[in-house]
Amino acid sequence: MTEGTSLPGHLRGRFAPVPEEREAAGLTVRGSLPPELDGRYLRNGPNPLPGEVPGHWFTGSGMLHGIRLRGGHAEWYRNRWVHTRELAGHPFIRRNLTLDLAATPTNTHVIRHAGMILALCEVGLPYWVTDELETVGPYDFGGRLRTAMTARPKQDPVTGELHLFGTGFAAPYLTYHRVTAQGELLDSRPVEVPGPTMMHDFAVTEHHIVWLDLPVVFDPARARPGGMPYRWDDGYGARIGIMSRTPGSTDVRWYDIDDCYVFHVGNAYEDTHGRIVLDAVRHGPAGFRNAWSGLGGLTGPGGPATLHETGVVLPVLHRWTLDPAAGCVTQSQLDDHEAEFPTHNEAMTGHPHRYLYTVSGDGIAKHDLKSGARHLYNAPGSRHAGEAVFVPAADGTGEDDGWLLSLVSDDHGQAGELLVLDARELALQATVELPYPVPAGFHGSWLPELP
Numbered sequence: 001m002t003e004g005t006s007l008p009g010h011l012r013g014r015f016a017p018v019p020e021e022r023e024a025a026g027l028t029v030r031g032s033l034p035p036e037l038d039g040r041y042l043r044n045g046p047n048p049l050p051g052e053v054p055g056h057w058f059t060g061s062g063m064l065h066g067i068r069l070r071g072g073h074a075e076w077y078r079n080r081w082v083h084t085r086e087l088a089g090h091p092f093i094r095r096n097l098t099l100d101l102a103a104t105p106t107n108t109h110v111i112r113h114a115g116m117i118l119a120l121c122e123v124g125l126p127y128w129v130t131d132e133l134e135t136v137g138p139y140d141f142g143g144r145l146r147t148a149m150t151a152r153p154k155q156d157p158v159t160g161e162l163h164l165f166g167t168g169f170a171a172p173y174l175t176y177h178r179v180t181a182q183g184e185l186l187d188s189r190p191v192e193v194p195g196p197t198m199m200h201d202f203a204v205t206e207h208h209i210v211w212l213d214l215p216v217v218f219d220p221a222r223a224r225p226g227g228m229p230y231r232w233d234d235g236y237g238a239r240i241g242i243m244s245r246t247p248g249s250t251d252v253r254w255y256d257i258d259d260c261y262v263f264h265v266g267n268a269y270e271d272t273h274g275r276i277v278l279d280a281v282r283h284g285p286a287g288f289r290n291a292w293s294g295l296g297g298l299t300g301p302g303g304p305a306t307l308h309e310t311g312v313v314l315p316v317l318h319r320w321t322l323d324p325a326a327g328c329v330t331q332s333q334l335d336d337h338e339a340e341f342p343t344h345n346e347a348m349t350g351h352p353h354r355y356l357y358t359v360s361g362d363g364i365a366k367h368d369l370k371s372g373a374r375h376l377y378n379a380p381g382s383r384h385a386g387e388a389v390f391v392p393a394a395d396g397t398g399e400d401d402g403w404l405l406s407l408v409s410d411d412h413g414q415a416g417e418l419l420v421l422d423a424r425e426l427a428l429q430a431t432v433e434l435p436y437p438v439p440a441g442f443h444g445s446w447l448p449e450l451p
Contacts, residue, residue: 018436021079021081024076038449044110063082083135107441108121122200123167147166152201155349161179174192175189189248194213197236207244217236241255260283276321279317281315282317315339316338317333317334319334338361364377386440389406405446407438407444
């Protein structure tokens with residue numbers, strides 16, 4: 001694809017797609033890679049094929065980027081498109097508005113569960129890929145998964161179960177699924193919601209599932225190839241729902257909240273008073289419209305907000321505390337700096353946490369939710385850090401004992417880098433120099449080498 005100012009912003013600069021699959025061995029490392037990092041860092045993101053100009057950043061064909069680390073060395077880098085049916089020309093949405101679950105751009109996340117590496121996008125089936133990033137094909141858990149699968153599943157660190165959901169454009173609009181630690185899908189439950197919304201994330205606690213039913217709705221009039229058929233709806237309302245994890249339960253207790261949108265949850269847990277605490281990045285109505293229009297989305301009446309109209313419109317860390325005994329919810333802003341892509345030590349998923357890590361500006365922020373302190377690592381020059389994946393140290397005793405891995409993109413098309421930060425001090429420990437540019441993307445995972 002030719003770089004040029006005629007292209008939309010989500011296809012230029014650090015978002016510019018790369019034109020081919022490449023690989024390189026024996027990567028240069030500046031600093032010192034921790035020897036115990038033995039595995040693969042994988043990240044997914046949109047990367048349209050040459051000549052394609054999708055109307056929204058979220059709809060470009062999926063591409064995986066991988067770096068193999070072992071013994072203090074960076075052995076290889078490679079990138080591969082996720083070879084879905086969508087790459088063969090199948091439509092994103094069919095005329096009857098029913099998803100072809102194996103024909104969507106699988107471009108959002110990549111995880112490993114029960115030994116299988118799965119590339120994810122919430123409007124379709126997961127795609128099974130090898131540890132060399134080659135596509136095997138769509139995966140439906142032995143025919144049991146009959147909805148789309150969220151790109152943001154949650155693994156219980158105690159049971160090993162994988163919790164996930166699927167959304168649809170026709171009823172049931174939301175379905176919950178539970179997968180055992182061994183990879184068997186055992187539990188699927190429709191969850192009643194008023195209509196089809198853009199539900200990207202959710203949360204789990206020790207005993208509950210936490211739903212986010214928010215006012216960004218599917219609009220069939222806006223369905224077009226390469227676009228995103230969602231818009232803000234002032235009349236839909238915003239609410240958080242709490243559902244028991246008890247098998248078979250579908251009752252949800254809903255709590256109305258101020259209008260907002262949440263792309264990404266940090267974590268949730270139950271406190272000592274039985275309240276559910278949810279930490280996430282909140283986009284207000286004006287902030288959502290600004291972000292959505294910048295990515296290629298249609299904003300509807302009123303268009304993008306302006307600072308003059310709304311004041312600060314940046315996404316920030318926010319906390320909702322839901323009290324089942326009192327039947328109420330309280331909400332508070334945790335930080336006043338821009339934040340997105342929150343991550344945490346996944347050993348704390350569903351349990352009380354002290355630290356969150358976010359992308360803030362062009363760098364990585366560490367948020368100490370106990371002291372209120374915020375520390376920032378800034379990427380230099382025209383570089384922009386992506387989501388920071390936490391890797392725990394094998395002998396660590398503290399929640400932040402470990403490292404953060406972040407893939408760096410460049411506004412001027414320079415080669416990418418993998419940053420390795422000491423999570424305790426938020427200090428740079430090593431930089432892996434990649435031989436090629438890497439576009440900005442979405443979510444990734446550290447996959448330690450299996451025994």
